[in-house]
Amino acid sequence: MSGPKIVRMTTPTLRDVAQLAGVHPATASRALNPQTRPLVNAETARKVLRAAESIGYQPNPIARSLKTARSATVGLVIPDLTNPLFPPIVRGIEDVLTTAGYNAWIVNTDNDPGREERQVESLRSRQVEGLIVATARRDHPLLLRLHRQGVRLVLVNRRVDGLELPSVTADDDAGIAMAVAHLASLGHTKIAHLAGPQQTSTGVSRARAFRHALLDQGLADDPRLTVECGYWSEAEGAQALRRLLDSGAEFTAIVAGNDLIALGCYDVFAERGMTCPDDMSVVGFNEMPFLDKMRPPLTTVAIPHYEIGVEAARLLLDTIEEPDRHPRSVLLAPSLVVRASTAPPR
Amino acid sequence: MSGPKIVRMTTPTLRDVAQLAGVHPATASRALNPQTRPLVNAETARKVLRAAESIGYQPNPIARSLKTARSATVGLVIPDLTNPLFPPIVRGIEDVLTTAGYNAWIVNTDNDPGREERQVESLRSRQVEGLIVATARRDHPLLLRLHRQGVRLVLVNRRVDGLELPSVTADDDAGIAMAVAHLASLGHTKIAHLAGPQQTSTGVSRARAFRHALLDQGLADDPRLTVECGYWSEAEGAQALRRLLDSGAEFTAIVAGNDLIALGCYDVFAERGMTCPDDMSVVGFNEMPFLDKMRPPLTTVAIPHYEIGVEAARLLLDTIEEPDRHPRSVLLAPSLVVRASTAPPR
DNA sequence: TTGTAGGCGTTATCAT
C-alpha cells in the first residue's frame, strides 16, 4: 500500500490510462465510454476503469467536442437574470440537465437583438446541443433562422408566430381568467388591463385572455381600459397607469400583465395619494419572490417557475434524443394567490 | 455583384479561408490573429481578412482551446442565483468580461461542497482561465487546493481565512457602523444583531463590526443580543429572532446580517402581533430589489452590487494578464438607505 | 476483442 508516490504534473489523458492499464488508447476509450464498453472484454474494461480511477482521469470535454461535434451542453438564452422570474426557471433547467449529464451555459441578452445574435453565435461555436430561449418575440427572425438551420430549440414563457416550436408556458388564459373572476366576485365591474409588450406572445395572449374573461363574467369590454407597456418593467407599468389615469377613464381595479408592472402601479398610487386596495385593486402575474412582504401584499397569479424550467429541459433532452418526435408544448396550470391588494370597490 | 452563389453546407474553417485567399492555413491563422498579424505581409493579411469576411469565417473556440489550453472564459461560482444579491454582480462581471473578449460560465453550487467540487471540476476541464467565487467559506479546503494548483481566483463578498486571495467586498465595518449610528441617533440603546453564518467571512466581519460600532456609540455590548443564523435566509432570520424573543432579552432594534434575515423578522412580527417600526426597528444589509415596496419599506445598507462585479472581473483579468502582480483586494463603500423600518423607540 | 490510423480545427515550431 506504500510504494513510490508518482507525482504527475500534467493532467492525465487517455494515453496515460491506457499505458497504465497496458492497453491501446483506443481500447481504453471504448472501455471508458458506456456506449462502447460492450465491445471490450469485461476483464480489460475493469482494468481500464481501475487505472482511470487510480490516476483521477477525467475525459477532456474539449477534445471530445472537437471530435464529436457535441458538447453535453445546452445554451440558456435569458433576457435579464436580474428579473426574478428567471432564476427559478434556470434552477429547474439545471437540475434536470445535470441529472442527464448535461450542463447549461447561460447568456444574458438584455433584450438587445444584436447582443442576442452574438451570444447565440458564441453558444453555437461552442457546440451547444440545443437552446432554451426565454427571449422570444412574436416576430423573431433569429429564431426562425436557427430553426431552419436545424438548431434544436425550446421556448420558455413565449411562443413565436408561425413557428411550431416546443414551448413551456403557464396557462395564461386560465391565470387571467382567475384574476378577473376574483375581481368580479369582489364586485368590480370596471377593470383595466396594463398589458405587457405586444411583441411578446405572452403580452398578447394575456391581453386576449383578459377580454375573454370580461365577457365570461358578463362585463363590458372597454378598449380604453387596456393600455400597453413597452417592457415588462416597473417603470413601464407606472407610466402606463399614469396615462390611463390621465385619460380620465374610470375603473376600480387593474389586472397587470405581470408583477413588475403591478409594482409600478404602487409607485403611482404613492405619487397620487391613492391607497390600494381602497381606491384601487391590483392583481399581478407570476408570483415573484417577496410579494407577501410588499405594501400591500400583492394578489397575483402564481406560475410554477421551477417546473417550467424542468419541463423545458425535458423537452429539449427529448428533442436531442428523439429528433424526429413531433414537437410538443407544455402548458402548466397557474393558481391565484389572494393577498391584500384586492378588495371590494368602495 | 451577382456571380454564382456558393452555398456551403459546413461551417467554414481556417482551411477554407486559406484556400480562398490562396495561402497556407498557417499564414491565414497568423493573419487572423491580431497577436501574430505583424508577422505577415500587410497585403497578404488584408487578403486573408477579406476572404474570412466573405465566407463568414468564425474561429472555432473548441479547436483553439484544445491547442492553446486557453478558452477566453472564466467560471463564476455562485451559491444560488435565486438570491437577488447575485444577479447584479453577475451583470457587472459579464459586462467587463465581454468588453475584454471573455465569456462567463455560471454555475450554481447550492452551498453544497460536493456539488461545488463537481462544478468547479467541470469548469476546469473546460479550460476556464480563472474563477470568480462567491461561495467562499472561511475554512474552504477546495479553494486552498485550487490556489495551490495555481488556479487564478477572485472572491466576491467573501474572504478565506489564512489565504491572501484577491477579493472584492463591501466595507462591512463602515456599513454596520452606519446602521448602528443611525439607530443610536434615533435613541436606541438596546440593539440586537442577527448575525449571518459564522463560517462566512462576511458573517464574522459584520458581527465584529457590530460590537465595535456599539462601543463607538458608547453603548453596552450585551453578548446575549447577538444571535447567529445558520444561513443567509428569511427562514433562518425568523428562527433566530424567535429564539431571541423567547430568551426574554430586551431590545428595541435589530441590525440584521442581511436583507433576507431582516425580512424573516417581518414574518415574526406578524406572528407575534408586533409592529415595525413602532415596537421594533430593523436595518438590513445589501439593498436587494423592491425593499422600497415592502411593509414597512426596509431601511438598509446599500452596497454597489454591479460595481462589485465590475471590480471582481477587473481583478481577475489583471491576474490573467499580469500573473505576478501582488494580490490586491478592493473594498467598496456602502451607503445607508433610510426607509420606514426604523424609528425612535417608544 | 483489440490495434492502427486518421482527423476534428487550430496554432506553435521549425524550416525555407
Place this chain on the structure above:
DNA sequence: ATGATAACGCCTACAA
C-alpha cells in the same frame, strides 16, 4: 514572410 509539419486529446472506421 510563408510553408510544412506536428500536436493538443479524443473518437471511430477499418483492419487484424
